[in-house]
Amino acid sequence: MVIGKPVRDRRAERHEATKEEILDAAWDIARTEGLAAVSLRDIATRVGMRPPSLYTYFDSKLAIYDAMFAQGAQQFADAEPWDELTGDVRHDLALMFRTFIGFCAEDQARYQLLFQRTIPGFEPSPESFAISQASLGRVVEQLERYGVTDPRSIDLFTALGTGLASQQLSNEPGGDRWIRLIDDATEMYLHHMETTNQRATAKGRAAR
Amino acid sequence: MVIGKPVRDRRAERHEATKEEILDAAWDIARTEGLAAVSLRDIATRVGMRPPSLYTYFDSKLAIYDAMFAQGAQQFADAEPWDELTGDVRHDLALMFRTFIGFCAEDQARYQLLFQRTIPGFEPSPESFAISQASLGRVVEQLERYGVTDPRSIDLFTALGTGLASQQLSNEPGGDRWIRLIDDATEMYLHHMETTNQRATAKGRAAR
């Protein structure tokens, strides 16, 4: 018989598992009732506890939001399509737009938590914020590989992305209307790249 | 001495004045503490009442939000620059973007109420919603005068507008960086118009 892990780890493991369970319940409520409707009572009910017991795992309700933010930011990082880039600017730009907007549309509550700052007292902690910033940084790096170095052009890219996302979210899901909208946006931004930047060409091979 | 209005009107007038006073207090709180931090208690304190007395003027807290929404939508309609259009597409598009973004940046709480749907149970009433829709309709009409009739191109326009707005809101106010960003966006959208639509020309005289 193999010697098990030190007992101390078992306890820490269970602690982490319970935290996950709490966050899962919180996400569940956020997705069905809305992000702002998440209450400690409801969370506690779902995990079979009383509200004060949650404070064993999180310092406050805002700390729960922060942990959710960190999870969402990590999912955002995992969703980025770095391994699907081909080096064709047109293809890659459309893919980046589509990935970002698809990610936003996938979960309205997550989108609201990550990209709209709307929960009254909530500000992501520096650690959580760093996760989301790293993802955006990788996007900027990718843009720079295509010759987009002007800050204004980068702003324009993110503005287009967030605009498309909010546009998509206010429409009914499904349908391919928004996919063609993204293609239009890609085409439009490509021309902007070609007229304002030097190295950008429609057939550049700058990927990775 | 002129015969005054019937006394009944005096009472109705005062009722309306008090409603205005309540809404002013609500806006004040929304701008300083945040839209979600508006509480009946704070409103009541500012207007010198007890919280239940507010129910004489509004059916619920959400009704107050709805009245604020209607006010904001009306301000949006009033802000539209129809009398400053010149007929030059480049100038007019930039002006429309700038007006919209300026309006959004002017008051974060108003922007959040009008364009981000983030208050838990709040949905604007049909009457209030109609006010905001009418403004957007006039923008679409204006676009059509420039030959933009494709729904996707219209979506692209609004996406660009909302994206620029959220971009502007997340940056520090002041500075002319965002003005030049708008010029870039205008230039970019102009090219999109020229390549996808027929009648659009950089010097069209379609205004009003």
Place this chain on the structure above:
DNA sequence: CAGGTTTTCCTATCACCATTCGGACTTTAC
């Protein structure tokens, strides 16, 4: 001006919310 009616505003109360405190009970460490 006297009557009843409507409007306004209040106190008291309820249900729900996040949070704190202190204690009981279980698990782990030595």
Place this chain on the structure above:
DNA sequence: GTAAAGTCCGAATGGTGATAGGAAAACCTG
């Protein structure tokens, strides 16, 4: 076995929006 650490709960606090019922004021009508 005993001390320490971790877990969970009941009770209580102060905040929220909302309702009920009553007192006072304003108003309209005879």
